[in-house]
Amino acid sequence: MTYNFTVSPDFNPSYLSGWFIFNTWLQRRTSEAFHLELYDDFDSQRQAIAADKFDLIYANPYDASVLVREKGFLPVACPAQKSDEAVIAVPHDSEVGQVEDLSPGLRVSATRDPDVSMMCMIMLEPADLNRDNIVPKTCDSYVLVAKDLVRGQADAGFFLEETYNKLSRVVRSQLRPLVQSRIQVIHHVLLVGPGLLHRHEDIQQALLAMNDTPAGQGLLESLDFTGWEKVAPEDTEFMIDLMDTLET
Amino acid sequence: MDDMSVTDVVDDGREVTLNYYDGSCRTVLVTDIETPLPDGRLIVSRTDPSGIITHVNDSFVTMSGFAREELIGVPHYILRHPDMPSVAFQGLWETVLAGKKWHGYVKNLRKDGGYYWVYATVIPNIRHNKVVGYTSVRRKPSRRKVEEAQAFYRTML
Numbered sequence: 001m002t003y004n005f006t007v008s009p010d011f012n013p014s015y016l017s018g019w020f021i022f023n024t025w026l027q028r029r030t031s032e033a034f035h036l037e038l039y040d041d042f043d044s045q046r047q048a049i050a051a052d053k054f055d056l057i058y059a060n061p062y063d064a065s066v067l068v069r070e071k072g073f074l075p076v077a078c079p080a081q082k083s084d085e086a087v088i089a090v091p092h093d094s095e096v097g098q099v100e101d102l103s104p105g106l107r108v109s110a111t112r113d114p115d116v117s118m119m120c121m122i123m124l125e126p127a128d129l130n131r132d133n134i135v136p137k138t139c140d141s142y143v144l145v146a147k148d149l150v151r152g153q154a155d156a157g158f159f160l161e162e163t164y165n166k167l168s169r170v171v172r173s174q175l176r177p178l179v180q181s182r183i184q185v186i187h188h189v190l191l192v193g194p195g196l197l198h199r200h201e202d203i204q205q206a207l208l209a210m211n212d213t214p215a216g217q218g219l220l221e222s223l224d225f226t227g228w229e230k231v232a233p234e235d236t237e238f239m240i241d242l243m244d245t246l247e248t
Numbered sequence: 249m250d251d252m253s254v255t256d257v258v259d260d261g262r263e264v265t266l267n268y269y270d271g272s273c274r275t276v277l278v279t280d281i282e283t284p285l286p287d288g289r290l291i292v293s294r295t296d297p298s299g300i301i302t303h304v305n306d307s308f309v310t311m312s313g314f315a316r317e318e319l320i321g322v323p324h325y326i327l328r329h330p331d332m333p334s335v336a337f338q339g340l341w342e343t344v345l346a347g348k349k350w351h352g353y354v355k356n357l358r359k360d361g362g363y364y365w366v367y368a369t370v371i372p373n374i375r376h377n378k379v380v381g382y383t384s385v386r387r388k389p390s391r392r393k394v395e396e397a398q399a400f401y402r403t404m405l
Contacts, residue, residue, distance in 0.1 A: 100391070125367065182290075245383060246290075
């Protein structure tokens with residue numbers, strides 16, 4: 001039997017090959033067949049999730065909520081010391097100095113990443129901005145969000161912090177972070193579905209031991225991780241409760 | 249819960265006695281010094297079903313002025329500011345006890361007698377159809393919303 005594995009589409013494209021190497025490693029460690037399927041966009045992946053296509057998912061916090069509470073998935077592990085944080089950036093020469101300087105009609109470029117959008121909209125609240133009084137534009141990638149800012153086609157852009165930090169130096173020199181989140185408790189998580197629960201412990205142990213060998217360390221590096229941390233079901237329930245509080 | 253100590257309070261504080269819903273009371277010292285919640289920060293806490301704090305994040309510790317060990321195990325109302333009408337918290341409890349999410353603007357009291365405004369959300373933590381506690385997340389409100397809330401709460405005191 002082949003199990004289906006997918007990764008939240010918000011991963012940095014630089015680490016695309018890392019996920020394929022991870023899939024191969026997982027097959028060797030578990031002696032199970034896994035098929036990795038990646039998506040360019042959140043909507044297509046959500047349709048596949050809704051159709052119960054996957055047994056193993058590296059999920060963003062937003063999707064983790066549905067997977068755990070509605071689909072019976074269980075958390076396995078999350079990347080060590082890696083929480084999801086967001087950045088609102090403005091053009092480098094923008095006259096805006098703080099969030100409160102922003103005003104209605106703000107042109108905002110963002111991807112479809114639901115967590116980042118949620119975190120950034122919260123960070124706009126001190127300026128009394130909300131979805132009804134900004135002018136949103138959806139881009140297919142964070143690079144395109146940055147381009148909109150550089151070209152003056154947006155006043156502010158929403159970024160996943162780690163992606164913002166990995167933009168080229170040339171691009172970053174033309175932007176300025178206006179505000180960065182420090183939420184600390186929201187993170188991606190690897191989840192197993194009902195059809196794979198019998199291998200939950202094996203997969204968890206393999207991940208937690210990944211840092212013990214040079215090969216495992218190399219693989220972690222190819223994912224931009226420093227290791228995996230065990231996640232208990234209650235840890236994920238806590239994160240989901242927290243996400244619930246943030247949805248207005 | 250102990251009364252506030254003069255040595256903890258910055259500036260001259262006015263003394264107020266707070267009466268809590270559980271029948272206990274506490275004397276607090278209140279100043280007019282505001283500490284705004286920094287942009288991008290969220291204050292997170294959890295309580296047990298009776299409102300006793302079981303978890304706080306770093307932002308909670310920083311903004312409240314208390315040490316983490318002073319917060320764990322005490323009622324969440326340790327943050328209650330005398331400018332907040334008790335009816336606001338009554339509404340909070342009625343909402344979460346009905347299993348619903350509560351939102352509101354809250355003026356919180358710091359250990360040093362100062363205050364900070366937040367937009368708070370509280371939800372019940374439901375596990376196997378049972379409420380096992382509450383999660384509260386507080387974020388930075390706009391100045392306009394704070395002024396509206398201030399004016400409204402004054403009419404309720």
